[in-house]
Amino acid sequence: MTEPRIEALSSVGAIEAAAWDRLVGSDGSPFLEHAWLAALEQTGCVGGSSGWRPRPIVAHDGDRIVGALPLYEKAHSFGEYVYDFGWAQLALRLGQPYYPKLVVTTPLSPVSGTRILVDPAFDPDVAETVRTRLVDAALALAHAMGAGGIGFLFTDEAETARLVERHGMFARVSYQYHWHNDGYATFDQFLDRFESKRRREIRRERRRLAEAGYRVTPVAGKDLTAEQRDALFEFYATTCARYTYGGRYLNRAFFETVFDELPDRVLAMLAHDSAGDLVGGTFNIVKGDRLYGRYWGARRDVPGLHFETCYYATLEHAIERGVQVMEPGAGGEHKYARGFDPTETYSAHWIPSPRMDLALRYSAELERDHVTAEIAALRAQSPLRRPVAGGETDGESR
Secondary structure, X not given: OOOOEEEEOOOHHHOOHHHHHHXXXXXXXXXXXXXXXXXXXXXXXXXXXXXXXXXXXXXXXXXXXXXEEOEEEEOOOOOOOOOOHHHHHHHHHOOOOOOOEEEEOOOOOOOXXXXXXXXXXXXXXXXXXXXXXXXXXXXXXXXXXXXXXXXXXXXXXXXXXXXXXXXXXXXXXXXXXXXXXXXXXXXXXXXXXXXXXXXXXXXXXXXXXXXXXXXXXXXXXXXOOHHHHHHHXXXXXXXXXXXXXXXXOOOHHHHHHHHHHOOOXXXXXXXXXXXOOEEEEEEEEEEOOEEEEEEEEEOOOOOOHHHXXXXXXXXXXXXXXXXXXXXXXXXXXXXXXXXXXXXXXXXXXXXXXXXXXXXXXXXXXXXXXXXXHHHHHHHHOXXXXXXXXXXXXXXXXX
């Protein structure tokens, strides 16, 4: 390959879908796929007055796209889930701008994975050359526009280390709660990992709902009716209005576009009452052996319905179809009590101000030590007993 040619664009939608998705690959995040990112642009969830300005950077070898960065110019810090509001306040006190800034991420979706997309057919040395050129181009753009910094958000561990070692960035560490399939053939096998008291409590939660006539069923995106589509957006909007004032980032047009363009990615878990009325549900995305829980809502408050719909029934379905990991998004210690493990998440940052950079590097080190200790404590006190050979458990928490 000759030296790659770098091009800065103003829209992911302007890039050929097949060329972009070839870089994402079969193992890449569904939230980086062309249809998802283009839908965000087409429906105004990013771009326009949203504070998310698409500025993708692509690398060419001749006419062929061989690398890309999902880069966005930000006028605020909302919808990123790697919280830097305090950084903006520090910049203000130091009398220097923080916005606009640049982020390389999956907009509005706190899901980890590779952010620097490179042709999967390249050997390691060529791939590294393309990665370096893409990152250097992002840094050059940040310098040229006077950006307050660059954040590579929800990178995987290897990519984070590469950005730190090769580009002088510093890392932040946090965690989410993820569910991992330790060889379960049935939901009952998963429940067997809990201490007997907690196992009885979960079974009691599920039994009470069933006895009250509630049931939760999976529906693939391609099989959703117009009424069910409308309800899923309603559930999302209602939950945003109730719990995250000002945090409804997606609109109905985006949901409709995803239903139309990505029917094989969507999995809805729909809750009905004894009369057959739809009372709640979740909007999930599935790719390969991973399931991503995204949005939940309900038309009435029913004790336990959230846990049944978002976790128990979803995990039961996931185990049946061989899902290996479920990522239900940011936050939620209630997930920990239901068998979700604390799992590290990473980001890498470049700050042009030497004073801010020094302060934030020190802060990130303290944050990392705190997070590491917290994860260790959570794992030591996990409600799940450790698996041993033969699928049994050793009676100790992991």
